[in-house]
Amino acid sequence: MLKSFGELKAKVLAAGQKKVIALASAADEASLEAIRDAQQALGVECLFIGDNDSIIAMAEKVGLDIKSDNIIHTNSHQQAAELAVGLVRDGKADVLMKGQLPTGTLLKAVVDKDRGIRTGGLMSHVAVLESPSYHKLMFITDGGMVTGPNLEQKQAILDNCVTFAAGLGYNMPKVAVLAAVETVNDKMPETVDAGRLAEMNRAGEIGGGIIEGPLSFDLAISAESAKIKGFTSQVAGDSDIFLAPDIATGNILSKALIYLGGAKMAGCVLGAAAPIILVSRGASAEEKMLSILLAMAV
Amino acid sequence: MLKSFGELKAKVLAAGQKKVIALASAADEASLEAIRDAQQALGVECLFIGDNDSIIAMAEKVGLDIKSDNIIHTNSHQQAAELAVGLVRDGKADVLMKGQLPTGTLLKAVVDKDRGIRTGGLMSHVAVLESPSYHKLMFITDGGMVTGPNLEQKQAILDNCVTFAAGLGYNMPKVAVLAAVETVNDKMPETVDAGRLAEMNRAGEIGGGIIEGPLSFDLAISAESAKIKGFTSQVAGDSDIFLAPDIATGNILSKALIYLGGAKMAGCVLGAAAPIILVSRGASAEEKMLSILLAMAV
Numbered sequence A, B: 001m002l003k004s005f006g007e008l009k010a011k012v013l014a015a016g017q018k019k020v021i022a023l024a025s026a027a028d029e030a031s032l033e034a035i036r037d038a039q040q041a042l043g044v045e046c047l048f049i050g051d052n053d054s055i056i057a058m059a060e061k062v063g064l065d066i067k068s069d070n071i072i073h074t075n076s077h078q079q080a081a082e083l084a085v086g087l088v089r090d091g092k093a094d095v096l097m098k099g100q101l102p103t104g105t106l107l108k109a110v111v112d113k114d115r116g117i118r119t120g121g122l123m124s125h126v127a128v129l130e131s132p133s134y135h136k137l138m139f140i141t142d143g144g145m146v147t148g149p150n151l152e153q154k155q156a157i158l159d160n161c162v163t164f165a166a167g168l169g170y171n172m173p174k175v176a177v178l179a180a181v182e183t184v185n186d187k188m189p190e191t192v193d194a195g196r197l198a199e200m201n202r203a204g205e206i207g208g209g210i211i212e213g214p215l216s217f218d219l220a221i222s223a224e225s226a227k228i229k230g231f232t233s234q235v236a237g238d239s240d241i242f243l244a245p246d247i248a249t250g251n252i253l254s255k256a257l258i259y260l261g262g263a264k265m266a267g268c269v270l271g272a273a274a275p276i277i278l279v280s281r282g283a284s285a286e287e288k289m290l291s292i293l294l295a296m297a298v
Helices: A005-015 A029-040 A054-063 A077-089 A103-113 A151-167 A189-202 A216-220 A223-228 A245-261 A285-297 B006-017 B029-042 B052-063 B077-087 B105-110 B151-168 B189-202 B216-222 B222-227 B247-259 B287-298
Strands: A019-026 A045-050 A071-073 A095-096 A124-130 A139-143 A174-178 A210-215 A241-243 A263-268 B020-023 B045-050 B069-075 B095-098 B124-128 B138-141 B174-178 B209-216 B241-243 B265-272
Touching: A005 A029, A005 A285, A019 A029, A019 A077, A019 A241, A029 A045, A029 A054, A029 A285, A045 A054, A045 A139, A045 B045, A054 A071, A077 A103, A095 A103, A095 A285, A103 B138, A124 A151, A139 A245, A151 A241, A151 A263, A151 B020, A151 B222, A174 A189, A174 A216, A174 B241, A189 A210, A210 A216, A216 A223, A216 B247, A245 A263, A245 B216, A245 B247, A263 A285, B006 B287, B020 B029, B020 B077, B029 B045, B029 B052, B029 B287, B045 B052, B045 B077, B052 B069, B052 B151, B052 B247, B077 B095, B077 B105, B095 B105, B095 B287, B124 B247, B138 B247, B151 B174, B151 B189, B151 B241, B151 B265, B174 B189, B174 B216, B189 B209, B209 B216, B216 B222, B247 B265, B265 B287
Parallel strands: A019 A045, A019 A095, A045 A071, A139 A241, A174 A210, A174 A241, B020 B045, B020 B095, B045 B069, B138 B241, B174 B209, B174 B241
Antiparallel strands: A124 A139, A124 A263, B124 B138, B124 B265
16 A cells, blocks of 8 residues: 555665656657656656657757657657557567657557557556545546446456556555445446446455445545445445546546645556556646656556 | 635525425434524524424434424324425425435425426436635536436436526526546547537527536636646636536545545535435535525525
């Protein structure tokens, strides 16, 4: 269990492993700022793929020192995506990061059958949040990739997240499968899926964590609420992973906590051969930097 | 537009109208506490339906003074529900409130064809939130009644909420139809509905407010995020009403803001002949009291 991004950072620094990021279409101000900060704070290395002159100009603007050996020139987004993915595939980079190119262009290179870095499973998004009102990091999934997951896809999303958490040192994360209520109700299909996932977990069909569901959000995070409602569970009030019923719920939940709840966020795409940093246009430099930290920690 | 519950309270006090609440199965500690506080702060009156002795005992416990004329004795939840609904139907009470009885029992009496208080339209829930990080009250709907609304039901939910807001003095509330993204995408049916609602609004088919959608949550509440994303809209960054794609999203959003975002909430069921106060078991006395305030304000 990790209490904060500060604890995560200490862990990364203690491990002392040098990680390399491949930044696709690197002439992107916010990305270069994040790389600059991550170099200083974490000693990360970066390979910059994109238009040579634009990268150098943008790097100068944000005060980032780039060795010319670390730039791989191309002026096509598609080629930048393919080259960056190739670096990860060939073991020359540990993390793939999206710069100034459309998300679809990067993902197309990622999922390419012959030259991509898919592992065969479903790719999903995790948002790791540090809320000033919760006692540890929250892993919210999936508010960014899989639009309307069915039961099997929810299992895959969960599996990606549990595996990811294991890489961060979580032995047995507590998983809340979120819904509006804590009872299975046929009129709310998400409660049926949630009940099924919890059942499969109890039967040993899904491992790696303790799964409880359906759980209302208050039960997932508040021990007091669980007490008032007479709900006894190892997960209630102490959840690590929050499985959202769909992309809208996961996305809105994360953004509510960030924009109105003072939470900090790091985001990562899971399920490929390496973590992929794919932050939204509205993301702050801090979010980009924390996302690099997260990807480095695995 | 209302900035806070404080402003709402001032409005209610200024109006000086005496409102009467019918409390079904009134021997409920938290409800009686809320009535006690609402009597002191707002001068509300209450009719208590339920077991006479239990009500008197519980009222003494919480320090609430009850005139014996205001108690209507019954020891059946079903009868308490029917009597309370009857008081509203006959104009003897302005607001219906759930005490210590199952929600289903109360709603059954509400929707009874002959003796209920349905008006024919869809009944829906609104959660009104005061977040310390947002500049005005947020109306989130529907996280409590309608499980998986289709387009027509979303329109009815919106209509209930706009009518309710009009009763609070909103001439032209700004409505954000929430989704994960701000573009219509067939893979996310909620974005299709959202786009359709906004279209119908522009075509004059839905009135009473300015509807924008789909909107991601950050665009709905943050003018800065709208600026970064180059999104121009009257609603973005200044939404009053937040239409959730489904009950899970609405419920989880409200609870995230309450439990981790320091927000205060009042809840109300709309679409019947009178507002219905139907707070959850986990609700604080403050939430119950604010819900009374909200119901009185209309």
